[in-house]
Amino acid sequence: MNQRFYDVEVFWRWSRWLKSRRVQRKNAYFGFTQKKFGVNIAAAYYVLHLGGSFRFTDQSEWVHANSRGKFSYNFLNTPDSTIEEVDLSRTLINHNGLDNIVSQKTLRSLSVQGCPNVDDWFLARLHVFGESLQELDVSHCPRITVGGLVALQHLRKLRRLDVSSLVGVSSPSLVRILLEEMLPLCEVTGAEYDQGFVQHDSMGQLKEDTWLETRSFPVCIYPAGSEPRLAPSHSGEFLFLQAA
């Protein structure tokens, strides 16, 4: 529709611009909070503002907002506690938002599962946690590609890495092998060794479920209720689709 009507195109652009503005606001730098309360409280408040949860080093309970979005401000009483674990899954964090968290040098575990704005540039900034980060979960992030995963080489203390369902990575099993070589002490989960491979059964024929992915053939669409008819010159295999 937006190719035919300029108004529709304008609305589309506006909605995209508003979405990007929302992401920018969510990832703004909490400079005022940092100056007034200190970097630790600012980082804690930032995580809660995004909708995530965290755990301080000296406490064993996670702090997060309840289902109505309210959270307690008890963290204001402990300005010297640094954050040890952060869960930012399904939030709008992007590489700019990391400005608020880079001060937490004791960060041990980070999860950004399912974040739509986490991309390779975000991973490239994680090198600041090279001495402390032990667990990282970047599964279900559509924008991550191999180019960003190579930036994880700086995280020498990483012990658990979850890379499941990364749409941007085309050969997950190969990437898993290469990641295991790159980070020898790290356990990489989420990409099975046979994912992305073309499967053969015992007779050497392609298995049923891979047949459609690996072969391409012409399509014949025929109306419902009739039989498909092909001219004698057409031979070979066709994919028959019945029009509804």
Next chain:
Amino acid sequence: MPGTDWSPVELRRDLPPDRADIVVVGGGVIGWSVAYWLKKKERVRDGVRVLVVEKDPTYSEASTVLSAGGIRQQFSLKENIQLSLASVDFMRNINEHLWVLNEDPIDLQFNHSGYLFLASESVAHIMEENYVTQREHGAKVTLLSPAQLKERFPWLNTDGFGFWGLENEGWFDPWSLLNAFRRKAMSMGVFHCHGEVTGFTCTTSSRETEDGDVLRIKRIKYIDVKMPDSREYQPVECAIVINAAGVNSGKIADMIGIGSGSEHSMAGFSLPVEPRKRYVYVVHCPDGPGLESPFLIDYSGVYFRREGLGGNYITGNSPEETEEPDISDLKVDHEFFQEKVWPHLSHRVPAFESLKVTGAWAGFYDYNTFDQNAIIGLHPRISNMFLATGFSGHGLQHSPAVGCAVAELVLDGGFRTIDLSAFDFKRILQQEPILERNIV
């Protein structure tokens, strides 16, 4: 028809328009970046009419697409560092800048592996000074001692220090950047034309200097664009010309008459940009360094980087000044690999003793023979030609920021974001080179 583009008889569709405000000569990444920024900075819709003239639509010999595609902040000049940082900032948010409705989002395939410069004892102190400058300007570079190098990169055989970029360094696909700029610029209304610039029509005015010498300043009125495979040409009336022709910038400058005066006059200084051929070899080594291998640059000039996930690498070396290869074609010399690249490479990375060369290509650097740094700014003898050339191998990585700088120069009258007055042409007239010490 005067005042509009309409004419009653439409002779040929692909001729450029009769008049344009700004003509960009050269359709590489610098040319299209300048065109994009000019359109981005115009304050009125259709405020400037920009025409980009490109000789070869297949880009078969263009430096942009034949480059290895690396970007680094490890330079010695602060302008180069700032240009790299600004360009990387642009690329980080490239989809916000260059997104076009109904088109796919741009994927630069940026690999964030960083550059690793190895320094021998003799050059370590120069590189340390550069390291301090880089850190001052915000580049995230770290210094690795020999022990740390051995521990991080066990496949590396070295005794010197290493300078490793932690963030914002790596390599990407130059073709996608070029196409992104082109697509966005054309969607903003930049005219483009496949043709070759064959001549200029200028008016000359004379001025007398204090010493009584007569200065002849030219002003370009028309630029002749010749159609491919034809003798037909169109004189495009223009106000400003931007010379972003890369390796052919010297030829364009000669056409106007820069360099055609006596040796001691200002007219005698030609644009010192010429093509220099560089070879890139694709090698395959199954036991080579893995995913973590950075873009390694040895102090002997040899470099290599990983390409893809299948154990392939790209490698090359810069030849000595006296042994520059012939520039008449883009044929690859495999002897150069055997003699100049492989020995140093296998000494540095022993696993590469058993590599196999699977392919090679050659490309041109638009080499600034004076001091190997960009020339950006007006030429003193031509009142309306801006130069944006002579990048000597780092044009691609600086292209977004250089485009912005040239657009500011044209539309705002001076540099606003990054001050590139050090790259002005007058340093060539005054014979004061600004040398970049980290050239690859």
